[in-house]
Amino acid sequence: MFLDDTIAAISTPVGEGGIGIVRMSGKDSLSIIEKVFKSYKGKNVKDMKSYTMMYGFIIDPNTDEKIDEVIISYMKAPNTYTREDIVEINCHGGVVAVKRILSLVLKNGARLAEPGEFTKRAFLNGRIDLSQAEAVIDLIRAKTSESMHIALEQSQGKLSQRIKDIMNRLLGILAHIEASVDFPEDDIENVVSSKIINDSNEIIKELEHLIKNAETGKILREGLNTSIVGKPNVGKSSLLNALLEEKRAIVTDIPGTTRDVIEEYINIRGIPVKIIDTAGIRETQDIVEKIGVEKSKEYIEKSDLIIFMIDSSRPLDDEDLEIIELIKNKKVIVVINKIDLPMELNLDIIKSNFNEENIVFASINTEKGVEDIKQKIEDFVFSGEVKSKDIFVTNVRHKDILFKAKESILKGIETIELGLPLDIASVEYKDAYLKLGEITGDTAAEDIIDRIFSDFCIGK
């Protein structure tokens, strides 16, 4: 926990409008931006006056790659929102640019802000009026429960499992070092440097793999949860196949419900989307009956976005109405399918329940309307209506953690190769373990001790 280190976050809804803003607050803001920013006119960031802007480029200092054309603004403490030094990077609003810039400042010394942390600092530093205290608390609570919701979903996901595997191996290394250090006279197998280095290299490979996945947006559990619902034979599976195209990333089975529901991961215009595909049960007559009302509700509840399909060649029936009842308070794209057939549908009921803007007329079999649906998904994400920002931030956060864990392990290897004593290497491995624990919620001290006692027979 820190009180006054330098924090960073995306301060605009991702993709909204023309620009995105990455904001930093804290005493290192300026020295961090100095590392990653090059002024167009060759000026030095350190010479910036408070409340001025500078035009230039964000450049990755490691690769010299130009990431985006930006305008940075600098506000010097104490006359700022947080009463700390603030630097804002105004960049092009695209998801990719904002994310990469945030990653870059994190790599160069900033920490990802906790939910509501800018506001918290503003309050703690006396910038916000006392009467606002409760509002601040509410904000922190709301933001935290939002991200908790995501975190919870993720903790059950595959990434979390893989990170736990990595942590488990790290813990093995740590426990061995620590056992040999804390119980030098017990009969414990010697810690062999070459074995630690081998294990470390394997862990690094795995971390690199996950970092790469994070970069391509393939991290499993963080897609936008989307369900396609609708009664049988309405064209759900056709839509899914149309959306999948060649871009199908990974297919996973939800354990236990393999035959009922399948999760598909697809990439729609750069947005990772996880589709809960109830089409897997298309052979039966009644979705609700097959998986049960409760289950359907559960999937709908879990979804950030619902794609509701209706057959325009049939009148609305009880089944449609039942579904409408279930989803009417969610974010919904209504797809009126089979418009190439004669229209039998009463559109008024649809229009009275859903926003007209979100209705798409389509004929999936002829690919008509598929692009419109993609556009709608994108609109939802970039308008901030669905919780896109948190998803992206989570992605950035994970990448940052994975990256920092990797750095620590590399340092650990270095200390061992230099022939430095084990307790120094142990500091680095512990750092890596603690970092990864920020994703899974595990802490080090007791974990290590538990592991020592389960791996080694120790005692006087």
Next chain:
Amino acid sequence: MYFAGSYDVIVVGAGHAGCEAALAAARMGCKTLCITLNLDSIAMMACNPSIGGTAKGHLVREVDALGGQMGIAIDNTYLQSKMLNTAKGPAVQSLRAQADKKRYQEYMKHVLETQKNLTLKQDEVIELDVKDNKIVGLKTKNGAYFECKTVVITSGTYLKSRIIIGDVSYNGGPNGLFPANELSDSLKALGISLRRFKTGTPARINRRSIDFSKMTIQPGDERVIPFSFMSDNIERVQIPCYLTYTTEETHKIIKENIHRSPLFTGDIEGVGPRYCPSIEDKIVKFPDKERHQIFVEPEGENTEEMYIQGMSSSMPEDVQIKFYRSIPGLENAEIMRTAYAIEYDCIDPQQLKLSLELKFIEGLFFAGQINGTSGYEEAAAQGIIAGINAALKVKNKEPLILDRSDAYIGVLIDDLVTKGTNEPYRMMTSRAEYRLLLRQDNADLRLTEKGYRVGLVTEERYQRYLKRKQAIEEEIQRIKKVILPPSEEVNEFLRKNNSSEIKSGIHLYDLIKRPELTYELTKAIDKERPDIPYDVAREVENQIKYDGYIQKQLQQVEQFKKIEQKRIPDFIDYNQIQGLRIEAQQKLSKIRPQNIGQASRISGVSPADISVLLIYLEQLRRKKGE
């Protein structure tokens, strides 16, 4: 019942915690009484005949740096000394010395007896007298009533203790001493929640019945480094220990009789420590391990009793005789004292403040095994802090609280008070976040100033500390200025030590940082090197060699301290704080942390709860200001 006198501080118990507590309070000028069940068991080592070991050695050094007695006592009465982990890095090196148990006790008893302001008394405390949530006195079995301002309970493993040897069990304290059966009830009546822990000790065997030719001799170090910063040369002829192993036969005997072990029959309800398992535990838990090592250690110079480390047990006596005799060298072993398990009452340490004062009874302090710890050193560490804080309380001064970046003592107390413990707590270096800073070699640099400020460190010790500190600083400054030329002599030296040669001048400071070189080695090319004491040289080397890592931890500590210094007022009602989750409200109400850092370490309190708490405190502060 008669009125027996009035004291500033009364220490109940005279084990390792009690001795330090009583000495600290008396030395700080308080009129102090120390009551113990038996004056012959002052500073008794009920289990292993050694002081120190990993992390524990650090604790002894810290107690010493604060002005405690344990380090000086063991330096005066050791039989053998070893620095452990010399090859594993500066932070985890720890001293461990074999003690002459009886001489240690005698030494400590005499220090207590001759201490100004301190009265010793043999009696059993049976009841505490508390008025308006404040301790005012206590009653003893002999019918005395003592009035007092503060009490430190250091009752060790004696409360309602029960000895278990197989199917034999009886009420009794360690080592054949009486238990204290009444104090527990008095504590319970005061609303203090108790729990039951268990520990054990191996058999003692007559040296004359042991065949040492079947064992490996374990000598002490050639250069003996004292525990105490006050000790100089303490060389002596050292007495060896011996190493042997269990055999297939040992394991067979234990397995065949495992049904007779009370651990498996359910006769023991107390929770035992994982790091100190009985031999039967080890064999059941690690069935693949073919043998376990056994150290045979002397208990003293004037006794033939030998301590069999690694063989604690609660098996029946007849089984014990069989399996001890299955070990090479112990075939004819004559068991003088049988191994036993002991169960005892202790308190839940989460009821204490960081000062070791009970949260809800003013002036009542607890230290040592009663708090759920294990080990002489852990006890002494708490004892000195409880003694200091009882004395400070008498003087109406703020308590001395060491935090996790100050000392292992800080880690120990914070762990106990904030996280609690489910087994007898033993200190381990892995528990310390800032291990590279909390070295045993710099305990005086970390703590002596603090000990001096509270009035426990003597002028003599303080001057010694200043002198050492200055010598270290001067030598580091001197080395920083030494630049070595790329001469043939220097490069010849580097070649000889498998270090890469230099082409231009280099700072001696940077050469010492090279892993293959040491301060000692570079003497050959450092013409102006002054003659400095060994301990100063070690400290200089550690500070130079690990400078980068030390700096990194210092930065972490800086952040840590900021959070630790955010104090939480005593009167906070957590149930009134909107936005705290219920679990957080409950945990915070129970622990009542003294600062934000402590609050953040409570399990079940999330970072968001801490944010809410911070905002609430700021709200409070501003309202007060308005």
